Amino acid sequence: MSGQESELQRCFARVGAEHGFTDVNANWERFKEFKATWKRCSTSAELHITDYMKDSGEDLITDLARGIFGRMGRGGVKEIYSEKLKQHFLSPEFILRNQPLYLRRSRNLAYAQQGRVHDLRTLEQDLHDLGLVKRVPHAYISWTKGDNRQRVGYCSVIMRVVAISRVLDRKEIPSFVPSYVLYHELIHLENGLRFGSYHDREFRERERIHPHHEEAERWLRRIVADPQFR
Ligand SMILES: [Zn+2]
Known part of the structure; x- marks a missing residue:
């Protein structure tokens, strides 16, 4: 032992x-x-x-x-x-020790912010410039490798990792769609660890501040339902 x-x-x-x-x-x-x-x-x-x-x-x-x-x-x-x-x-010690380990264990990450069409760095920067999100130190953002339609965004709050599904990285999908999903995940990061509901009323109200909230929601429903995104 x-x-x-x-x-x-x-x-x-x-x-x-x-x-x-x-x-x-x-x-x-x-x-x-x-x-x-x-x-x-x-x-x-x-x-x-x-x-x-x-x-x-x-x-x-x-x-x-x-x-x-x-x-x-x-x-x-x-x-x-x-x-x-x-x-x-x-603490920085926790994240510096564990985030690399977590990233190695994450099989579905592309380890890239620049997609085929959309750049998550630019989208993140725009969200900051609009004053919608604050910077979280050591946050790691990436596209996924696979085209997941059911789960278009993912966030590990404790490891400060955000993944956006590659299904949103297509030229027929306007950039406000991945921007909206990224925004949703960055709010989780900013809120940090919580007990109880992650999507409480305050969260939903904040989500609606995104300038393309409604259009993006419509797109996401379409992506789930439409066979062309399979
Ligand atoms: Zn969420």
């Missing part, structure tokens, strides 16, 4: 014991997304913890264990991250 594994095991066993678990088994897992999974059976628990938390130190791993065991319990606490953990996610 490596030093890091025993640190993880130690933290989770200790916190688990506070919650009545006598047999705790915690392992690092190379999940693409930042997540943890667990199985419990009476007083034993088996946990798989994202390895993006490796090297973050005993205090933060203990905080994460408290959050997870808190959620596992009855009437589970919803909030899984302590203030200290949230600060950690916002």
Whole structure:
């Protein structure tokens, strides 16, 4: 067992014991997304913890264990991250260590802002110039490799990665369509980690500020329905 594994095991066993678990088994897992999974059976628990938390130190791993065991319990606490953990996610160390790893694990990224037709850098710049979004440090934006029509935009808030589906990178699609989808994802980035609804009323109101909101929505409905975009 490596030093890091025993640190993880130690933290989770200790916190688990506070919650009545006598047999705790915690392992690092190379999940693409930042997540943890667990199985419990009476007083034993088996946990798989994202390895993006490796090297973050005993205090933060203990905080994460408290959050997870808190959620596992009855009437589970919803909030899984302590203030200290949230600060950690916002730190340059966290993003500089983990974003490259996340990008390597993302199989569907083109790793390019310049598409065949539309340039995401230009679209992003225009959104800034219009005062619609603020800059988020270390944000990484890319087209996807595949033409996904159902999910035209994707955002990992914690890894600060935004992906826009290549299906929108076509000459017959006006640039305000990818601009609108990019805008939607950049609002998520700006809002940061949240608990509860990501698309709350405030979000929807902000979305409508985009100058082509309605036209873009119409286009997106068409792209989902129209076989030519398959
Ligand atoms: Zn969204």
